[in-house]
Amino acid sequence: MKTAAWDFVSAHAEMFGIKRICRVLEVSRSGYYRWITGAEAWAGRQFEEDALVEEIREIHAEHRGNYGALRVHAELRGFGHTANHKRVARPMRKHGIVGRHLRKKKRTTIPDRLAPPVADLVQRDFTASMLNEKWCGDITYVQVGAAWLYLACVIDIRSRRVLGWSMAPRMRAELVIDALQVAVATRGRDVTGVIFHADRGSHYTSAAFAQVCDLHGIRRSMGRVGSGHDCEDGVTVAGAA
Incomplete structure (x- = not known):
């Protein structure tokens, strides 16, 4: 009133x-x-x-x-x-102004229970005395515009340098194979004896990936499922030389 x-x-x-x-x-x-x-x-x-x-x-x-x-x-x-x-x-x-919500977290590690066992040659020791002694690999996903792409990387544990990477809209064995092939080319193709450490995801346990490793004399090593870097012990993606 x-x-x-x-x-x-x-x-x-x-x-x-x-x-x-x-x-x-x-x-x-x-x-x-x-x-x-x-x-x-x-x-x-x-x-x-x-x-x-x-x-x-x-x-x-x-x-x-x-x-x-x-x-x-x-x-x-x-x-x-x-x-x-x-x-x-x-x-x-x-006023109804809202941001885009991230989609449900994607699984990047899907174990293959039938794959032949691979030993853990690293045993959480993420140090190396020289280049091409130990490499590690993992898969993550990134948003590019409105789409999601999977990213596979190969890192030299000694230098922390990204030697190879591959990106694709689907997570197939070719994703990790392409990243590994780029890493081999980066190091001059003579990588016999390199230990490549990853988790026990089906892409790293696949016969196709194992064949490429054997072709280049790469020794495969695997940690726990979903832990290619075993809790990221000292492995940082960086552009070191």
Whole structure:
């Protein structure tokens, strides 16, 4: 009821004067002035929120709708904004601005229970005294645009250098074979005696992969399922020489 009275005072204040209208309506001028102050403050906050939403929309569009509240907030902070995470998340929910959610985690290690056993020649010792003593390999997946691709890498444990890699939309034996072939070419094709360590996924236990290893004199070694680097003991993907 009071709000309607204050609205009436605001609408006719210039014509009849605030004092007269408040007396006729039997409302206090102090109450009206408090309402005006609050309304102006609300309008200021609304203006700031509208401007924030516009910036959020620009960031969201610039990153093709991938960014959620956390990344949008980080981007805003990078531009000098002091808004906290909740202040960013609230208008995003209100206006239906949401980031893309990652799909369910993909399995990159599928064990082959029927494959012949391969010994663990590394025994969690991820050190090497020379190049081409120990290599390791693993498969991960990366998002490229709107698609997911599988990535297989071969790393020299001594130098931490990525010797070979291969990427494909499907996880087949050719994925790890191609990565290994590139690694062999990188090291001049004479890699006899190299220990190649991986997990016990079906791609590394496949007959086709074993044949390529035998062709180049590579000794296969396998750790636990899903742990090509055995908890990443000292193996970091880097561009070392």
